[in-house]
Amino acid sequence: MKRKKLFQKMFIMTIAGIFMGGCVGLQSYLLPDRDVQKLSADYQVTASELTSEFLDDLDKARLKYLSDDGESEILEVTGSVSRISENFKGEKVVLLKNDDDKAGVNCTFTHETNHSVNAIEVGDLVTIKGEIVSGAYYDEDLEIFVNASLNKCDIIN
């Protein structure tokens, strides 16, 4: 009788374990997208400060801003709009760059936030929030300064 109860307990616990494990697995598999605009920013910087940090010490800036799981720091970057273009996905790309700077910050919007770009034009001073995907650097093979990149952007003022 005692043995039967023990088996019953073990059976229930095993089922519960499988169920809970399945839930955790399913939840992580169906992890909702990272909502960059709802999360708070890790850093507030100007476009010049951000590019200078990378150009001065690439390794230090890389470890500061880029995460090891690719979900890198969320930044609010302020700068002068130097160019407005569109990528092959139809997302707006706003380059924040001062005329005196060697490199700028390419901010890629999403289909949901594209409309915000209609309100700005070249020369405006704006603050854009997004997640950083790469820093600025001088590329010896390209022989140009490569701009930093932010994805999932929106204008916050």
Added chain:
Amino acid sequence: MKSKSLRNPGNYGNFFLRVMPVNSYYGTLLRSINILVVLIVFSGLYASAQDDARLVSEKSHIRFFSSTPAEDIEAHNYSATSTINTGNGNVAFSVPMQGFEFDKRLMQRHFNQERFLDTQQFPTARLVGTITNLDAIDFSSNGKYDAIIEGELTIKGVTNKISEKGTVTVNGNRVTAESVFDVTLADYGVEFTSGRPASNIAGTIEVTVHAEYQPQ
């Protein structure tokens, strides 16, 4: 004095000025022609310097596609920068690895992690090469040209030699380049022998590159 120096073969060595009288209408005319010749030569040099111009692309799409019986996985990157030097055929691509977007967030996280692409340590992949059949491509004339690129591809800090085919399309000032090639992950130190990655990620993935260039 003037005519003597102009007649001196050591000075300029201009054939016309040596054989023609200089203090004449023809002499003046020929000196003008001389200046014109110099101007034409310099404008020619200027034009060839322009041919040497570099094209820069910040508008691109790089896709990779992995297919196994278990599942198909693809990712897209719109953040790459590339240049083509139309004078010597040098081509370079710099691809920020954290710019790859997946359908599933978990997959994207795995892709970036140390045991996969380790994108914090190796934030860019790069392709550096030369168009070997540059003579077959006329960057000043509209058309679609086959291109052969030989060079080196670096992913996760590992460099391998590559030779791939692509096309270059010239449409006025706008030049686009396209290529599809295979990359064997194990060649770049990305290898899985067991578990889900081994069964769900193909050993060889298909990479599609599409870039639009503007003159610098």
